[in-house]
Amino acid sequence: MTLPVTLLAFGMSMDAFAAAIGKGTALNRPGLREAxxxxxxxxxxxxxxxxxGWLLGQTAAQYVSHWDHWIAFVLLCFLGGRMILSGARPASGEPVVLQRHPFWVLAVTGIATSIDAFAIGVGLAFLDVPIIPAAIAIGMATFIMTTLGVLLGRVLGKLAGRQAEILGGVLLIVIGAVILKEHMLPAA
Structure with a gap:
């Protein structure tokens, strides 16, 4: 694996890392297994x-590139808003302690943070970069960074309590806004 592919892989994992911190803060002391x-x-x-992205190639890229940032923005805002509402909801009786995020919540968050990887796949096709090693590198980097992010979120969640879930939701919305901003503003 070349240095550019390694750097690309870890660059692609940064959104997932940030989202994982938010997910980790919302859980009750997630262990290594859950992370x-x-x-x-x-x-x-x-x-x-x-x-x-590689398979769909240039044909799909011209259509998807016009709205991929909006999909990511809407999904991340929805999930972030859900976390904020949950964290802001007054505690009634015993606090509800989230032991594990439902699969669908994680999958939607994962999809929202990986839409840019779809576009990268299209770009790699044009650069004649072998896609399988690159996709494996991106997946492995994301696995590592997300696992670390959840564990970091555990520490932050322990320190911040219920506000951590609100913070995690805000973080998801900020990630969505950054994705939207990067696609809406011309490159400097």
Whole structure:
């Protein structure tokens, strides 16, 4: 694996890392096993999306590139808003402690943070970069960074309590806004 592919792989994993911190803060002391489960879900999605981009190629890219940032923005805002509402909801009786995120919530978050990997897959097709090693590198980097992000979120969640879930939701919305901004503003 070349240095550019390694750097690309870790660059692609940064959105997932930030989202994983938010997911980790919302859980009740997630252990390594849960962190690895979340990392695996995000990693597999991040492995698949550049493959899909590669397969769909230039034809789909001209259509998807016009709205991929909006899809990511809406999904991340929806999930972030859900986390904020959950964290802001007054505690009634015993607090509800989230032991594990539902698969569908993790999958939607993983998809939202990996839409850019789809476009990267299209770009790699034009650069004649072998897609399988690149997709494996992106998936592995995302697995590692997401697992670390959940564990970091565990520490932050322990320190911040219920506000951590609100912070995690805000973080997802900020990620969505950054994705939207990067696509809406011309490159400097």
């Amino acid at each position: 690895m489960r979340i990392g695996l879900i995000f990693g597999v999605i991040e492995f698949i999306t550049p493959l899909l």
